[in-house]
Amino acid sequence: MKAKPRMLLTEGEVGPRLIRLAIPMAWGILTNMLFNLVDTFYIGRLGSVPLAAIGFTFPVVFVISGTAMGMGIGISSVVSRAIGEGHHDRALALTTRGIVLVVLLAASFILLGLRFHDAVFRWLGAGDELIPLIRSYMIPWFAGALFLVIPMSGNSAIRATGDSLTPSLIMITAGCVNILLDPLLIFGLGPFPRLEMSGAALATVLSYFTACCASCWVLVRREKLFRFSILRAPGLLASWKTILFIGLPAVGTNLLVPLANGILTRIFAGFGPLAVAAFGVGTRIEALMMVASFALSTMMAPFVGQNEGAGRRDRVREALRFGLRFCVGVSLVLWSLVFGFAGKIAGVFTSEPEIIRIASLYLMVVPVSYGGFGFMLQAAAAFNASARPKYSVLLFFSRLIVFTVPLALLGSYLAGIPGIFAGMVAGNLGSGLLAVILARRKF
Numbered sequence: 001m002k003a004k005p006r007m008l009l010t011e012g013e014v015g016p017r018l019i020r021l022a023i024p025m026a027w028g029i030l031t032n033m034l035f036n037l038v039d040t041f042y043i044g045r046l047g048s049v050p051l052a053a054i055g056f057t058f059p060v061v062f063v064i065s066g067t068a069m070g071m072g073i074g075i076s077s078v079v080s081r082a083i084g085e086g087h088h089d090r091a092l093a094l095t096t097r098g099i100v101l102v103v104l105l106a107a108s109f110i111l112l113g114l115r116f117h118d119a120v121f122r123w124l125g126a127g128d129e130l131i132p133l134i135r136s137y138m139i140p141w142f143a144g145a146l147f148l149v150i151p152m153s154g155n156s157a158i159r160a161t162g163d164s165l166t167p168s169l170i171m172i173t174a175g176c177v178n179i180l181l182d183p184l185l186i187f188g189l190g191p192f193p194r195l196e197m198s199g200a201a202l203a204t205v206l207s208y209f210t211a212c213c214a215s216c217w218v219l220v221r222r223e224k225l226f227r228f229s230i231l232r233a234p235g236l237l238a239s240w241k242t243i244l245f246i247g248l249p250a251v252g253t254n255l256l257v258p259l260a261n262g263i264l265t266r267i268f269a270g271f272g273p274l275a276v277a278a279f280g281v282g283t284r285i286e287a288l289m290m291v292a293s294f295a296l297s298t299m300m301a302p303f304v305g306q307n308e309g310a311g312r313r314d315r316v317r318e319a320l321r322f323g324l325r326f327c328v329g330v331s332l333v334l335w336s337l338v339f340g341f342a343g344k345i346a347g348v349f350t351s352e353p354e355i356i357r358i359a360s361l362y363l364m365v366v367p368v369s370y371g372g373f374g375f376m377l378q379a380a381a382a383f384n385a386s387a388r389p390k391y392s393v394l395l396f397f398s399r400l401i402v403f404t405v406p407l408a409l410l411g412s413y414l415a416g417i418p419g420i421f422a423g424m425v426a427g428n429l430g431s432g433l434l435a436v437i438l439a440r441r442k443f
Contacts (some may be wrong), residue, residue, distance in 0.1 A: 009162045009303045010084060010310040015322040018296060018303060021164040026295035028168030031175035033287060035207075042182045043200055050197055053133035056126045059258065060138065064109050066254035068149040071102045072156030073301065074247025077385045079160035079225075080302040084309025088224075095157040095225040097239040099150060106149040110142050136197040144205030147212040154215035157225055160302045170214045178207035249389035253380075253396040260400035267412050267420060275417060278358035281349045282366065285359075289334050289367055293327050293374030297381040304385035313443065320382060320439050327374030335367040362421055369425040372432020373399070379435035382443070391438055399431030 075098035155167035181203035188194025346359035380392040404427030411419025
């Protein structure tokens with residue numbers, strides 16, 4: 001069965017097509033960031049103790065969401081290549097089996113999380129006074145976590161068809177549901193009971209449920225990419241092996257990010273808690289400045305996958321050249337805009353002069369290198385999409401463990417906090433250069 005013409009990314013101008021794909025994705029990513037900020041804001045209104053409790057939940061939540069994201073990369077890679085080859089039946093089988101695999105993996109983590117809940121959070125450093133608050137959030141969250149992983153993997157399959165608008169609308173809708181329900185369920189406004197931490201978790205789960213229903217409808221009814229009967233057909237284990245070949249390395253690279261950030265936080269901690277706070281401000285602003293590159297890399301994967309499947313390596317090379325120009329250009333424009341207003345931007349997050357001073361220095365130095373970081377993301381997405389995940393792992397490992405962390409540590413000894421920032425710049429540029437070299441040699 002041939003893929004529908006509207007799915008194909010193997011035709012048309014490369015640059016404009018990638019931009020049209022990335023714009024809706026950027027809005028979805030921004031909404032997801034707002035989703036997290038709103039949760040933190042409302043829980044912060046309950047007091048510093050609940051805010052501290054929610055901070056301990058992030059690593060556990062990320063293990064499950066990071067696993068779903070990594071497996072989603074595997075699903076997007078194999079489905080987009082099947083579509084590029086014109087094999088819709090194979091795309092249907094891979095999507096169905098891939099989503100079931102993600103659900104099984106997530107369910108295993110959920111059961112382990114419920115069984116060893118208190119022990120896990122005590123190992124993370126939570127005291128006895130925080131455990132009941134953490135439990136009041138995590139038990140409802142665990143109960144509804146499958147509603148998170150299904151749309152995460154399902155949206156990856158939808159993007160593999162070349163549709164970036166629908167997954168973005170699903171993300172935006174879920175974010176709006178969460179924003180609406182948070183104050184109602186946390187504070188008990190109107191007819192709603194005051195549930196505090198449990199209310200925050202329930203609002204999140206209901207937003208996940210909304211996304212799950214929408215994603216399933218699109219996959220089953222519109223795209224015809226999910227059918228339970230496929231599970232009984234031969235080839236289940238072979239499909240899982242194909243997806244895991246891409247997905248497991250992607251999961252590993254996802255888990256490298258919090259590890260490296262934890263090490264950087266320890267380095268900043270040597271200069272006092274205000275330095276750590278400034279680093280936190282800088283990374284929040286960095287996430288906003290990187291939205292365009294994140295969005296482009298998300299859509300680079302299905303673009304490369306379809307064109308690899310169709311044997312259009314020329315379009316893959318053109319897409320990567322465009323990605324390099326785009327990431328460097330956008331990063332330099334944003335850096336020039338932020339440079340003169342760094343103090344005012346940092347002041348939005350805090351009134352503490354020392355935090356503003358350090359965060360301002362961060363914004364004047366580090367963003368100049370975001371072009372390298374951005375292109376590394378594009379190249380990593382391309383390697384995953386072309387079934388060569390070892391190069392994607394190499395890029396992420398090099399940026400975080402080979403370049404950034406050692407150079408930031410060396411910089412801290414030689415020049416203090418400015419030296420850390422210089423090490424981060426070198427890490428972004430070094431990984432970007434490596435990405436350029438690998439992309440030219442392998443594509």
